[in-house]
Amino acid sequence: MFEMLFRSAPSGENPAVPLSELASDSWLCTGAVSENTALTLSAVYACIGVLGRSMGQLPLHVMRKVDGEVVRATDHPAYYLLHDEPNQWQTSYSWRETSMFHLGGWGNSYSYIKRSRKGEIRSLEFLKPIEVALMKSNSGRYVYRVTNDELGQAGISPFDMLHIKAIGADSKIGKSPITQCRESFALGLAAQNYGNQFFAGGGRPTAIVSAKSALNKDSWGILKDAWKSAKNALKRDDNTTLLLPTELEYKSLTIPPEDAQFLDTRKFNRSEIAGIYNVPAHMINDLEKATFSNISEQAIQFVRHTMTPWIVNYEQEINRKVFTEAERKAGYYVKFNLNGLLRGTAKERAEFYTKGIRDGWMSRNEVRALEEMNRVDGLDDFILSADLQPKQPEAVNE
Template sequence: MGLMRYFRTGAAAPAPVAARVEPPLVASAPAVQSESQWRGFSVGSGVSKAGVRVDERTALTIPATLQALRIISGVFAMAPLHMYGRTPEGRTRLDDHPAEILLAERPNAHQSPFALFELIMSDLLLAGNFYAYVSLNARGEPVALTRLRPGSVVVAEYFDRAEGQILFYDATLPDGSRERFAARNIWHIAGLSRDGLIGLNPVQYAREALGGALATSEHAHRFWSRGGKPSTVLTTEQKVSPEDKTRIRADWERLHAGLEGSATAVLDQDLKAAFLSHNFKDSQFLETRQFQVVDLARIWGVPPHLIFELSKATFSNIKQQSLEFVTYHLGPHFARVAGAATRQFGGNGTYFEHLTDALVRGDLKSRMEAYWLQRQMGMVNANDLLRRENQNNLPGEAGTEYWRPANMALAGQPVTPAQNQGASDAQ
């Protein structure tokens, strides 16, 4: 029984023209269905040692986490992804290729490219994996991407000695149907991985750090829910029965607990009130919360100043950290997503690459100085520079001409009289 027949779906999608014939699945059938092969079925969550549940929803209730994800996902989505083809002169952008139109213009009927890539990065950060169902037309070209929840996809692997590892995806589609799909039908981007198949779930592995931040925040909320009043102990030298203790406690909490507990206490039976004060300074409560913000910045990979932790910030180091953010924090994500797009949608001589020019633009003075140097060196013409500034081309040949300094010549060649005259005129 052939592998494609074994994994035949209820409603078969049109096969691409150059579809590869899958290898037969005979003796390896039980291995594909083995429990040890089913990974990533659910997004990890659980109770931390601090006693609070940590999952995607609770992690997003931490302000530092929400801001970190908003920053890294939004900035990542600002850099468009384009498809290029290699040519003898270098490369050219394939604006009419179906994959270019899909990822750079219209990924589906309801999302913009920015919204799609923001969602991709959010899934990678919170679940470690991004999955999308690839809708193909009759020619096998991609026409739409439908995001699949990370917990609704299971990766099954098959090993062939001739071709290596082959992946299949058991996915639940938005219409509720569950089928097994070949890799060409599921676009899978895995984050940091230990097996090369499934990305690690950051929320699961950072559970204790996230749980500590949640527990600290809950402690502060509980304190202020009591109106910021410390716990109270009522003491007396007289013997008090258990029934009286219950009644006295109920009366005290009714009058003095909660935000409105500001009534005047009148005590009898020689009762005295003692307050168990909370010294936040000695317990370093504020320092703990400040450290947790830095710890969260480490988890999500953003400089602390981007989530408004400015205690160690200066003008010079913020500028440097902002440049490092694009190189060291976003750079691996750009390479990961572009590589996954090339693997899924690219062919021979084609590849995808993010345009990050907008993220590394300097101030106006620095840009103009860099443009002037490039113009003098003959690297660009006027129209090239105008397009970088989102302006229209110059009319005629003025915008297409390249400059060359008059006092320069090729090394190893004699200087001609015309060149000498040009150099004299330039002086």
């Protein structure tokens, strides 16, 4: 039922191709599994959506470290671009969400760093994976060849291309997770198509009505009229009792073993896809094995082991491409704020702040800043609870 023949599909590499075209039965004839066809699976769309929304909601700031002090570098041209509006079509959230969408689907995310003649950064122009190809010239130099409506055909230096990569076979280009695990996604597509065809054909009958005695031509007509009348009554009122002639027997059918296996296959494939993207199952609404105790721990693991590697990937690529060497030496860098994902309940935050203030490593104005409150005079001092005060030396009696 789930056997498929795999081959590449050039049209599936293009994010601009409508999913409705690729989700038709045409791909089933060839067995093609592409990024766009895989995105018709709810589990794939949900996983990439979780990654994109998580990356997009994180505050992103340009920072500068000078003489041991770290401040927000709001005077740098890149601050507004990264924090608010990288280009005329996207907000910072949308730019990063779409970037993760391309990484989860195609394994590569591209943004053209547009600079002025003086070298100052002006915008981050988002590019689709289908529009970009890494080429090697006859002189041995690499260049990104871009083909789209806005730039036409252009060659962009690697220095001016913000290129975030998923795990790949080499250091220059990332590889699509869907390409890497094609068979797993093909299984999900085959199971989904099987279910669509099953229900499109009316599904399996839920019951059998059999006659207890032989039927002649006249009684057969009476039977069909009685059954039609009973079904029409049932449509008008779901709670209507189904009345049948005395010579008929109604037998309800339970779900057959092969259909139960189909449901298990769908569940397994959903869990498998979540594992490929390293997304906890409960985050894509699979709550079968979730409990109140393990969901909290899984959320922390998601931040540590799923989002943090991506965040480091983004930070390092932005730092080495957006800032010049002189700016990096001057202390400029970008930083994602993970507090957006790790922010606890009001009770948990109160306990955390209390410990920080009581132990003397956090001031009360720092707490107010974290809670988006204005500073208050006199709350910058660090305090220490009485039981944590340093022990005073005992007086020596002479």
